[in-house]
Amino acid sequence: MSLPEVLISFILLASSSSAALGVWSQATATWQQSRTLQHTADQLELMQLASHRWLRLHGAERNLLIPGLDPCLLDASAVAVALDQAVPLPQGMTRQWVVDADQLGIWQELSALNVDGEVQLQRRQLVSPAAYGLCRS
Amino acid sequence: MLLLSSASIHTLSLQGRLRLQAAIERDQSADQLRSAAQAFTTMASGAQACLLQWPSVDWGLLQNSCSGSEPISLQEGSVADQTWRLLSWQPAAGSGDLRLALADGRRASFRLELAADGAQILGIGAVQLIGRDRSEPFS
Numbered sequence: 001m002s003l004p005e006v007l008i009s010f011i012l013l014a015s016s017s018s019a020a021l022g023v024w025s026q027a028t029a030t031w032q033q034s035r036t037l038q039h040t041a042d043q044l045e046l047m048q049l050a051s052h053r054w055l056r057l058h059g060a061e062r063n064l065l066i067p068g069l070d071p072c073l074l075d076a077s078a079v080a081v082a083l084d085q086a087v088p089l090p091q092g093m094t095r096q097w098v099v100d101a102d103q104l105g106i107w108q109e110l111s112a113l114n115v116d117g118e119v120q121l122q123r124r125q126l127v128s129p130a131a132y133g134l135c136r137s
Numbered sequence: 138m139l140l141l142s143s144a145s146i147h148t149l150s151l152q153g154r155l156r157l158q159a160a161i162e163r164d165q166s167a168d169q170l171r172s173a174a175q176a177f178t179t180m181a182s183g184a185q186a187c188l189l190q191w192p193s194v195d196w197g198l199l200q201n202s203c204s205g206s207e208p209i210s211l212q213e214g215s216v217a218d219q220t221w222r223l224l225s226w227q228p229a230a231g232s233g234d235l236r237l238a239l240a241d242g243r244r245a246s247f248r249l250e251l252a253a254d255g256a257q258i259l260g261i262g263a264v265q266l267i268g269r270d271r272s273e274p275f276s
Contacts (some may be wrong), residue, residue: 016139016140017139019140019143020139020140020142020143021143023140023143023144023146023147024143024146024147026147027143027146027147027149027150028150030147030150030151030153030154031150031153033154034150034153034154034157037157037161038157041157041160041161041164044164045164056260070183071179071180071182071183072182100216100217102215102216104175104176104179104180104216105175105176105179107172107217121161123164123165123168124168124172125168125171125172125175126171126172126175126176126216126217127175128175128176128178128179130178130179130181130182130258131174131175131178131179131258131260131261132259132260132261133250133252133257133258133259133260135182136257
């Protein structure tokens, strides 16, 4: 093998190795991001399920309704206090309770924040007291 | 060879990312259907609660049995920006099967726990997505 051939082979090997390393590191970054996002999505789902489970098992033990309304409606502040105690959120997650404009219930808004405090992922679901047997007729 | 194997790994990681994105969209879709079911439970209280004792196909025949009830209020509604429609309600002993669709055809079923008299909802089960029906869009 002549010297020019050796040089060309070396250059080809070096450039393809460098490109492969770049692609590899990009793949690793994508995989890591997906893993983090999956973990966040799982945590949001868990929090949502835990809230429903608590409402179902313990909702009737606390005074969570606004008195005198028909159809009955959850008191967003009371629910927030009760759930913050019963189902505390992991770090980097926030929960808001918003009254539905049509009084169909209250919205649980669970948000996962990134390191800059921006919303990375959000779950939003209506919660009606009637779904948990809290509106005794 | 090295470059090809790295490209393959990159493709796999991108596919994983796409699958995750689809799963997140599926979760958010489930949230909308769960919200519609929760709205149904709100509407199915008071005068309408009586209707829960019968299958939805019979609601039009129950004027005497459920006086004051308005079946139409349980047959469709809207929650946030989403319109929902009742596909069917089928009660059984202690529970009932609720099937709902959103305006874009996404559908789901829920098992509702009922009181002994069959006229009060006590709990709502997990959402069971049953696919999208594109053939019957509604406004």
